[in-house]
Amino acid sequence: MGYYIFSYGIDTDKIKSIFGSNNENIFESIKKTDTFEHYKDFLPKGFKTSPERALEDIIRNRQYDENSGFAYGYAIICISVALGEKLPYTQEIKLGYETDLIDKYLDENFAVADFTLDDILFEEIHPFNIPLIDDWPIIGICYKRRLKELQDILKDVKISEEYEVNPLDMNAEYDDSEFMYMHIKGLKENIDYCIENNLDMINFCH
Numbered sequence: 271m272g273y274y275i276f277s278y279g280i281d282t283d284k285i286k287s288i289f290g291s292n293n294e295n296i297f298e299s300i301k302k303t304d305t306f307e308h309y310k311d312f313l314p315k316g317f318k319t320s321p322e323r324a325l326e327d328i329i330r331n332r333q334y335d336e337n338s339g340f341a342y343g344y345a346i347i348c349i350s351v352a353l354g355e356k357l358p359y360t361q362e363i364k365l366g367y368e369t370d371l372i373d374k375y376l377d378e379n380f381a382v383a384d385f386t387l388d389d390i391l392f393e394e395i396h397p398f399n400i401p402l403i404d405d406w407p408i409i410g411i412c413y414k415r416r417l418k419e420l421q422d423i424l425k426d427v428k429i430s431e432e433y434e435v436n437p438l439d440m441n442a443e444y445d446d447s448e449f450m451y452m453h454i455k456g457l458k459e460n461i462d463y464c465i466e467n468n469l470d471m472i473n474f475c476h
Contacts, residue, residue, distance in 0.1 A: 273406070273476060274362035275369070275391060277460060279469035280354035282397060282411070288349065289399060290331035297329050300352040309344040321345050324400075334401050342400035343407045350472050357471075358463050359456025363387075365475055368453060375450045380427045387457075390420065391473040407476035414470055417461050429455040 288296050300306055310322040319338035325345040327334055334342065363369060369388045376382035392410030412420070429451050464471045
């Protein structure tokens with residue numbers, strides 16, 4: 271199955287402001303999301319804190335369970351979905367396979383050298399006060415200054431409409447290059463959107 275990368279646009283200071291806020295309205299709004307419903311009960315054997323409990327710890331300023339960093343990571347995903355913005359391109363990118371192909375295509379077809387997508391998306395660790403996450407989810411952030419640098423790096427990368435594909439069309443057959451061009455085009459759209467809307471881009475992988 272592998273691991274997949276997905277991103278949201280966030281106001282980082284807004285996310286920080288809910289830590290210890292005891293804001294029940296925000297807590298309830300996060301709980302209403304499909305994302306929270308998906309993650310809330312995830313609790314591997316041997317651990318005591320679920321993402322739902324971790325979210326309560328964050329908002330209600332309770333002592334963290336330092337041994338359950340993963341739960342707080344999934345809580346950050348839920349918070350980002352509820353308080354952040356969905357980006358134009360939502361297709362997930364497979365870590366280690368599609369990311370490598372993207373790097374290769376950018377180098378060979380667009381002369382964008384030394385571009386390593388997974389390193390770029392996760393080179394800066396998130397700024398939130400949660401326990402260390404030993405494994406998954408991986409969380410990185412691209413602040414606006416970095417997004418502007420990436421926008422400049424990719425400014426000459428033009429994707430022809432002939433490479434536009436519909437990933438939801440299960441009856442169609444696409445080759446790797448078409449999907450890679452789709453990902454590259456989507457990445458550029460997400461970067462542009464965040465810059466235009468004064469957002470940082472938070473990136474998750476699990």
